[in-house]
Amino acid sequence: MEHLTDIEIAQKTTLIHIKDIASKLKIDEDDLELYGKFKAKLPLDLIDEKKVSLNNLVLVTAITPTPAGEGKTTVSIGLTEGLNKIGEQATVVLREPSLGPVFGIKGGAAGGGYSQVVPMEDINLHFTGDFNAIEKANNLLSALVDNNLQASDNLNIDPRSIFWKRVIDMNDRSLRNITIGLGGTANGVPREDGFNITPASEVMAILCMTSGFEDLKKRLGDIFIGFTFDKKPVFARDLKAENAMTILLKDAIKPNLVQTLEKNPAIIHGGPFANIAQGTNTILATKMGLSLSKYVVTEAGFGADLGAEKFLNIICAASGLSPKAVVLVATIRALRHHGGAATDALNKPDVGLVAKGFANLEKHIENIRKFNIQPVVAINSFINDSIEEVKLVIEGCEKLGVKAVVSNGWTNGGEGCKDLAFAVKKVVEEDRSQFKPLYDWKSPVKEKIEKIAREIYGASGVNYDKKAELNLRRIDRLGFNNFAICMAKTQKSFSDDEALRGRPENFVVTVREIEIAAGAGFIIPILGKMMRMPGLPAHPASENMSIDENGVISGLS
C-alpha cells in the first residue's frame, strides 16, 4: 500500500454533505446551523435526557502512555466505524484540537491514518470558532480586571493577588511570564501576568462542565480572580462580567457535527487540558451524542489514572452519565517501555519486556473495575508487534477475565476494528457495568485526594507541601471543600515521578499546591510542574506548510 500522510488520506476522501450525516441521526435539516457544507452546530434542544440514559456510552482511555501517545483518538474513531460496520448505530464524540500545537511539533489531532474525522484542515484550524470565543471570554475578564484596577471607584483588588491569566491559542513561550500595564498612568497598573494556551483556560473547563446558558452564566460569575487589599475574595460576578462572557460563548456552547472518513457522525466540542483540567469534551456534546445515537464512543486525555479517573469522578458524577464499557488502549511498544526497554529499542519485539510491562495494564484494569465497569483492552496495532507479544497480552487479559482484541483502525478503518466493536457490544449487552464513583464529593478534601492516590495510583500515602497546606486552609475559608478533585500529575507514571514505569509500588506522592477552579467546580492538586504554555521547536511545523492558489493545503499533519 502506498504510504499517504494523514492530510493526503483526508483530502482523497469524498465527504458527504453534513445534512446527510445529520439525517442518519434523524436531525431535521432546519435544526442544523451549517458552517459550510461539512460542519454544523447542533441546537441544545436536541438533547433528550431520557435517551441519554437509555443509550450506551463507551469511554476510551489508555494505559500509561509513552510520549508518542497510545492512539486513543484513532481507536475511538476506528471503534465507531467498526460499530457501524457491525450494524450498531454509533457516534464518536471528541475534543476539539488546539491550534497552537498545529504549528509546533505535534501537528493536528483529528485521528490518524484511516481513522480520522474530516474536514481535518478545518478541525485543526479555526473550526467553528469555539476556541476563539473561549479565548475572547477569558481575555474580556482579564481586561475588566485590569480596567478595574485603573478605575477610580474600583473594587480595591490587590494586583499581586490576581490568579486569572490571559490566554492565546498559540505555542508562545515568550508570553509565559510578562509584565503589563507599563508606560505611565494612562496605560494601566503595572503587574506581573502571563498567557496560558487557550485549552488551559478555566472558561474552557467551564464550557465542558456546563448544562446550559443559565448554568454557564452562574459558573462564569463564580470564577475566582484574587483578593482585595483587605483579603476579601473577588469573583467575576463582582465585575459584572458573566453576561458579556456568556454572550461571547452563545455559539460556542453548541456542539459541532462533522463526519468520519467512513461517513459516520462525529461530534467534536470543547478541548480542555488533560493535565490541569478534566481533559475531555463537553458534557453537552456527550449528551447530544447519546440523544441521537445508540452508541457514543468518547475519549479522555492521558492514561486511565488521569483521564478516566477524572471522567468518572468529575464528569459522570456531575452529569449523571454512566459508561457501559471502558476501552483501555494499549500498544505493545508502550508495554515494552513499561517492561524497561531503552528508548531506542521501543520498536524491537521482546516478549520478556512485554510480560514485565503487562503489570501496568493490569493495574489500569483493576482501577477501571473499582468503578464497577467492565473494561475491554484494545491493542492498537503497530507494524513491529510480534505475534508472541500480542498473544501474551491477550492471554494475560483473559486470565483477568478481560477481553483483549487487536485494533487496526489506523491501517484499515472500521474493517480493522470489527473485533473490537463486537467485544464492546458484548460487554454492553451483557450489562456488566454499573458505574459508581470512587469518592463522594462531600468527603473532606484530603480524604478525596488520598482515595485517588492510594486506590488509583497505588501510592502508600500523600505528602503536602507547606504551600498546599496553606491552599487547603484557603479552600476551607472560601467554602470550596465540596468541590470535585481534578488531579494534576505527570501522565508518564502512576506516581508523580515520571521515571517510575510499569506498576510502581511503595511510593508517596506530594501535593505541592492546590489551585481553585470555582466556576468549573473543582480544585486542582498540583503534583508536579504543569505546562500551561508550550513553546515552538527550533524549526516549527509552520515552516513546511504550504497553500496553493486555490487554497489547497499541504504539510499539515
Place this chain on the structure above:
Amino acid sequence: MEHLTDIEIAQKTTLIHIKDIASKLKIDEDDLELYGKFKAKLPLDLIDEKKVSLNNLVLVTAITPTPAGEGKTTVSIGLTEGLNKIGEQATVVLREPSLGPVFGIKGGAAGGGYSQVVPMEDINLHFTGDFNAIEKANNLLSALVDNNLQASDNLNIDPRSIFWKRVIDMNDRSLRNITIGLGGTANGVPREDGFNITPASEVMAILCMTSGFEDLKKRLGDIFIGFTFDKKPVFARDLKAENAMTILLKDAIKPNLVQTLEKNPAIIHGGPFANIAQGTNTILATKMGLSLSKYVVTEAGFGADLGAEKFLNIICAASGLSPKAVVLVATIRALRHHGGAATDALNKPDVGLVAKGFANLEKHIENIRKFNIQPVVAINSFINDSIEEVKLVIEGCEKLGVKAVVSNGWTNGGEGCKDLAFAVKKVVEEDRSQFKPLYDWKSPVKEKIEKIAREIYGASGVNYDKKAELNLRRIDRLGFNNFAICMAKTQKSFSDDEALRGRPENFVVTVREIEIAAGAGFIIPILGKMMRMPGLPAHPASENMSIDENGVISGLS
C-alpha cells in the same frame, strides 16, 4: 413612534434565509458557504473583472466629523435600501466591526435605527471568524519571531529593533506596553513589546489590499519585522511564515454575505483602522459586490480628507476601482460645530453657525472634485435640524453645482433615502465622474506627502521631525519609495491640530515619523499621536449586557 434600541429593531425584523439574498444576486446556492441561516461566505471565483468595470461604485464619505460621527454607515445602508426601492439593484459593501469596542463605549457598528445590517449580534460579535483568523496569523508571526530569538541557529535579529507587535481584538490598555520573555532561559528572550487592537494589524491591511491567495502569500512574506544586529532588514519570509499565515486566512479571505433590514444584500469584509491604515473594506469584497450588482455602495473611515483620500489614492489606484459618484455625508450638528458652536450647544439650531461651518463642507466638495468625481451631499437628518439650516446647506451646495438632499435612513430606512438614491443615480447616469488619482505612486515620497497636505488639507507646507527624516532615509535604503502614502492624522480637523475646526488656512503640518507597511504596500506618515489600543471606560458596556436561557441578547447596542 415607540423608541426602540438598535438591537430591538434588529431583533423585531424577520430575516430571510441567506440563500434567498444570494438568489437576488444570481448566486447558485451550491456556491454559498453557509454560516448558519443568515450568513454566508462567497467564493472568490464569483469575482468577474468585466462586471467590476461595468457596474457602478458609489463611495460614501463625510465632512470633518464630530466625536459622535456623521452616520456614514447608516447613510450607506439607507442609500442601498433607497436605490433598491427606486428599482436599481444595489449592494452595500462595508467593513466588519471590531469586537473590542462592543464592550467599551462605542457599542456595535452595523448601522443604526432603520438602516442596519443583520444579524447585528453576530456581525458585532465573532461574525464568521475573520478577525480571529487575522489575529492568529499576526500572532503566529510574533511567536515565530520570538521563537527565532530563542533558537540556536537564529537569524541574529536584534530584539530592540522589532517593529512587529502582537494584536488582540479587545479594548485593553494594560497590554499597550509590556515586557515579555521573562522567567529565565527556558522562557524566551526578554524584550519590550505591546499589543495593538486587531484592526490595527498589518495583516488586516494586507487582507484588505489583496487580490487573491498568491498575492496574499507574497504580501505576508513582505512584512517588515526589524533588523539583525548587523543592520540587515528581516522580513516574514525569512521566518518562512507566509504559508502558515495564509493557511490561517484561507476562509477569512472570502467576503461575507448578510442582509439589510429591508432584505437587500450586504457584503461585510475586513475592517482596518482608519487612522494608521486604509480604513475601508477589502478590495475583494468591493469587486465581489460589483460582480453581482449594478450598484455598490461602500464607505471609507473618518472624514473625506482621510477616508476618501486613501480610498481613492491607495485602493482605487491599486485595484483599478473607479467610483462613479461620491456621497459626502454632513450633519447640521457638525456644521454648527465647525461654525464654532460650544460642545453643549451642538443640538441648538443656529443658522449663522451653520453658514460659517459650511466652509468645511465646501472644502471637502472641492477635494472630491480634484479626483474628477462628482459629489452628492447627504444631509443625515437629526430631530433638531431646523428648516432654515437645511435650506442654507442645500442652497449653498446648489451654488457649487452640487446636489444636496436630506437623508432619513435612521428613522425611515430606504423610504427615507429615495431622494438621495435618485440624486446618486442621476450623477452616475450623467457619467460626470472620470476618476484620476491625485498623485503618482512613483513620485518622490516627500512630493506625494506634500501633494496630499497642500491639496487636500489646505496646508501651506509640511515640516519633518528629525525622526521622520531618518525614517525617510531608511525607506529609501530599503527601496520602498514607490509605496502609496497612508496618512495618519487626526480626523477632527483638516490640519494636524484637532482644535482647528471649519476650513483652517495658513497652517503647516508636521510629520513626526514614518512607518512602513511593506506587505500592505504603503508607508504611514504619522502626524500626531495615533491610538492603536483603546481602553475601557470605568463602567464598560459589558456591565449592562444580558443573555437569557434561550441565548437571546439584550444591551448590545
